[in-house]
Amino acid sequence: MLDFDALRAPSPHTNESHDTWRRTVRGFVDREIAPFVDAWDEAGAFPRELHRKAAETGLIGLGFPEAYGGVKEGTDVFHSIIAMEELSRPGAGGLPAGLMTHGIGLPPVIALGSEVLKQRIAPPVLAGEKLIALCVTEPSGGSDVANLRTRATRKGDRYIVNGEKTYITTGLRADYLTVAVRTGAEGAGGLSFLLVEADREGVSRTGLKKMGWWMSDTASIHFDDVEVPAENLIGEENAGFAGIVANFNMERLNMAAQSLAFSRACVEDAAAWARERNAFGKPLSKHQAIRHKFADMIRMVKAATTYLDHCAWRVREGAAPVADLSLLKVQATRTMEFCAREAMQIIGGASYMRGCRVERIYREVRVMAIGGGSEEIMNDLAARQLGL
Numbered sequence: 001m002l003d004f005d006a007l008r009a010p011s012p013h014t015n016e017s018h019d020t021w022r023r024t025v026r027g028f029v030d031r032e033i034a035p036f037v038d039a040w041d042e043a044g045a046f047p048r049e050l051h052r053k054a055a056e057t058g059l060i061g062l063g064f065p066e067a068y069g070g071v072k073e074g075t076d077v078f079h080s081i082i083a084m085e086e087l088s089r090p091g092a093g094g095l096p097a098g099l100m101t102h103g104i105g106l107p108p109v110i111a112l113g114s115e116v117l118k119q120r121i122a123p124p125v126l127a128g129e130k131l132i133a134l135c136v137t138e139p140s141g142g143s144d145v146a147n148l149r150t151r152a153t154r155k156g157d158r159y160i161v162n163g164e165k166t167y168i169t170t171g172l173r174a175d176y177l178t179v180a181v182r183t184g185a186e187g188a189g190g191l192s193f194l195l196v197e198a199d200r201e202g203v204s205r206t207g208l209k210k211m212g213w214w215m216s217d218t219a220s221i222h223f224d225d226v227e228v229p230a231e232n233l234i235g236e237e238n239a240g241f242a243g244i245v246a247n248f249n250m251e252r253l254n255m256a257a258q259s260l261a262f263s264r265a266c267v268e269d270a271a272a273w274a275r276e277r278n279a280f281g282k283p284l285s286k287h288q289a290i291r292h293k294f295a296d297m298i299r300m301v302k303a304a305t306t307y308l309d310h311c312a313w314r315v316r317e318g319a320a321p322v323a324d325l326s327l328l329k330v331q332a333t334r335t336m337e338f339c340a341r342e343a344m345q346i347i348g349g350a351s352y353m354r355g356c357r358v359e360r361i362y363r364e365v366r367v368m369a370i371g372g373g374s375e376e377i378m379n380d381l382a383a384r385q386l387g388l
């Protein structure tokens with residue numbers, strides 16, 4: 001069979017608890033998400049209520065400490081990967097991006113924030129009642145994080161924030177903003193994280209139209225003399241760069257898991273089509289040129305999924321395999337790019353029509369290859385980590 005499940009090489013690192021979790025998430029997605037993604041994407045939004053429902057299922061709290069309303073005991077990184085794969089199965093990238101933004105916005109608060117800050121911010125986020133976004137990228141550049149310009153100047157017991165962030169996922173709807181700011185000198189040693197409540201005076205937000213991820217809002221956010229209490233500092237002043245970089249590791253692993261789930265969705269839809277569609281007197285799947293496309297796609301999907309499991313296993317063992325995570329992200333997004341292209345070729349004109357899962361996945365390839373660390377940055381980071 002060439003369906004979504006059969007295309008995933010079985011993982012040697014998972015057990016019954018992972019299988020149970022996959023069934024739980026799949027049931028939730030089939031019931032609450034899959035039937036609606038086309039309409040939500042066309043409407044440019046999904047119901048806010050979905051965050052609360054996802055929290056009740058354990059999706060929002062997954063991996064976060066119980067002390068703040070999370071679900072950590074008995075779970076590991078493979079539960080996160082399974083969540084990402086299942087949320088990506090409907091083939092609408094805006095859904096996991098918008099529903100799970102706290103997965104990049106909250107970890108700095110949990111890892112570095114004061115106990116008071118954690119107790120204030122995390123429980124409502126993990127209950128799906130409040131939304132949090134991560135604000136790193138600026139109009140002057142996203143890759144060169146060490147040179148970001150948004151400045152927070154200490155004045156007594158407050159910081160005054162001025163600057164601009166852009167391409168921020170959930171930037172319009174978020175209640176809390178985890179903002180990378182410059183508090184010190186130029187370069188990586190002058191950066192900090194600051195928690196900014198989005199309703200503070202001087203915060204203004206503008207929505208951005210984009211190629212894909214329509215149901216996930218994306219915003220430019222301006223900070224104009226925004227006063228923030230000093231206790232909103234996340235971690236030590238001028239020690240934020242390490243936190244920014246550490247936050248990328250899980251983001252990249254999760255993006256790789258999503259990209260490979262999208263790849264499997266492409267192969268599944270192309271295979272169903274190729275078996276049904278006749279051309280020149282026989283099903284498309286019986287033409288050698290088409291069969292070879294499938295062989296190429298399946299080979300790439302299985303190889304990359306095995307690499308995903310290897311990287312996740314190392315993370316579970318306590319390693320931070322930066323080079324492998326970077327290479328994995330590139331491999332996964334190139335696999336998605338290849339599968340989206342070949343699936344479109346196999347499905348032909350129908351693949352160009354709205355409502356076809358592959359049409360949307362094709363439009364959403366680039367954001368996976370650019371966001372969270374672009375191909376060029378990932379390849380160079382890996383090469384440098386490997387001593388070149």
Ligand SMILES: Cc1cc2nc3c(=O)[nH]c(=O)nc-3n(C[C@H](O)[C@H](O)[C@H](O)COP(=O)(O)OP(=O)(O)OC[C@H]3O[C@@H](n4cnc5c(N)ncnc54)[C@H](O)[C@@H]3O)c2cc1C
Binds near residue numbers: 138
């Ligand atoms: C839909 C969407 C959602 C996003 N959500 C968020 C979010 O929630 N929070 C957030 O902070 N950011 C977010 N981003 C931003 C994303 O992380 C950045 O787009 C990404 O990091 C690249 O930054 P940039 O777009 O400024 O490109 P640039 O950094 O300007 O780079 C442009 C191109 O030049 C290449 N390049 C740059 N430097 C080098 C080099 N040294 N060598 C070779 N090539 C190089 C890059 O690979 C890229 O191809 C989002 C982006 C998109 C599109």
